Amino acid sequence: MFDRTAGSYVVELLKDWDVDHIYGMPGDSINEFMEELRKEEAIRFIQIRHEETGALAASAYSKLTGKIGVCLSIAGPGAVHLQNGLYDAQKDKTPVLAIVGQVSSDLVGTDSFQELKMESLFEEVAVYNRRVQNAEQLPDMLNQAIRTAYAEKGPAVLIVSDDLFGTKIKRDKVLTSSAYATPTIRAHEEDLQDALRLLRASKKPVILAGKGAAHARAEVLAFAEKLKAPLIASFPAKGIIPDDHPHNLGQLGQLGTEPAEQAMKEADLLILAGTAFPYREYLPDDVPAIQIDVDPKVIGKYYPVLVGLVGELAPAAAWLTANLKDKDEGFLLKYQKKRSEWHKTLQDDMASVTEQLQPQHVIAEVQEILERDAVVSLDVGSVTLWSARYLQLTDQQLVVSAWLATMGCGLPGAIAGKLAYPDKQVVSLLGDGGFSMGMQDFVTAVKYRLPMILVIFNNQKIQLIEHEQEEMGNEATQVELANIDFAAFARACGGEGYTAKTRLELKDALAKAKNSRIPVVIDAYVEDSDPPS
Known part of the structure; x- marks a missing residue:
């Protein structure tokens, strides 16, 4: 006792x-x-x-x-x-x-x-x-x-x-244990057979993969390759589905790409793989659908599906891959060409020469110093749209407030990322609005010696809200932000701070930040450009 x-x-x-x-x-x-x-x-x-x-x-x-x-x-x-x-x-x-x-x-x-x-x-x-x-x-x-x-x-x-x-x-006796037994959930073979029939009959299948693919990356990619299907990632799955994979058309919806939107409109079969994608307006009007998810509550929640596979994505995708015969690749080739043209447009945007620093220029320069296994903590706002469009993730981990979409999540995500993976590079992309909501905890990163690179897209306004107000036909109201010298603030907290108003200044600041052993803020003044749409 x-x-x-x-x-x-x-x-x-x-x-x-x-x-x-x-x-x-x-x-x-x-x-x-x-x-x-x-x-x-x-x-x-x-x-x-x-x-x-x-x-x-x-x-x-x-x-x-x-x-x-x-x-x-x-x-x-x-x-x-x-x-x-x-x-x-x-x-x-x-x-x-x-x-x-x-x-x-x-x-x-x-x-x-x-x-x-x-x-x-x-x-x-x-x-x-x-x-x-x-x-x-x-x-x-x-x-x-x-x-x-x-x-x-x-x-x-x-x-x-x-x-x-x-x-x-x-x-005198232990009543409970400190253990959690993880269940193994497998889809019924009868449902898998029903899904297989739909897959065999389709000519233009499209896979929309979500964060449920986190532990099924290899299986989902193999499934897409066998099915000869374009692959679209929900935004939380960015990086889980590598942006450089030849089947990946990018994201869908407000954060999406033109090839992804077009392929979805042309699809004759929708496969929802580890996602309950909620934005109905971006999904096909009326095509058969298969949904794979461990949670039965989300099967058919946002889209009427013909076949629901309740089970883990990896074994379900592997079973379907093993039982599929090779499909015609005409639909895939059409969208791979569109994908190549889209990526060329993005590259041209990022290589453009302008008087003022553009948001896509910042992402291009961050990409140059981004390590392959880095943690990227993304805040919410117009920076989310720019990152969805231009940032290319392969083996990096992305952390973001996806469904609640709360501003101010970027710095806490970076702190958590460095505590989780002390030996990995941690980069956070933030707007000036999002960072200023919780900037006091930059000193926490300094106190605990958590090296990280915080890149602030500073346009001195809550740009996404301005854009939304104007899209509604209203006059933009109360979106301007009083400017803060974020670089000086970082130095006052004991970190490093750099101001970048040109691409050359940004490149130099990122080179210094990459080799720093303390937290760094880069205050990048970007032109007030409309967010990508």
């Missing part, structure tokens, strides 16, 4: 779950837990300057690694700040654990200082949302929270009054 604090059990269980760092900020409703973390060297506490950064970083870490990301906050305001990052994890279906402090257990319900009704606060966002009532429950509820986060691919919230962490408990 062991007589230890409940908080010490939490630390041991977190290690059992392979948690090696936590994002958070100390405070008066988590101080007992902070004392337990202080004594533990195997779990690194990353002190962020805003809890939103911590939650977004935890979400990004999970997207990059598949492991659970963990964040910590005090009661009241700290808990409120977590919401954006937890919704990002929920919408992008990735496991995160939020340990949230609460006022002392004997004060809960008395409207004490900083007390909020936490269970209600997190009810909509969390896949697991519980308040620990007594210290004896804490270890088992922690296991359940993490297991649920993995099983349901979303954020789990454990609310704990701080005095419970410091309470000693006796455990």
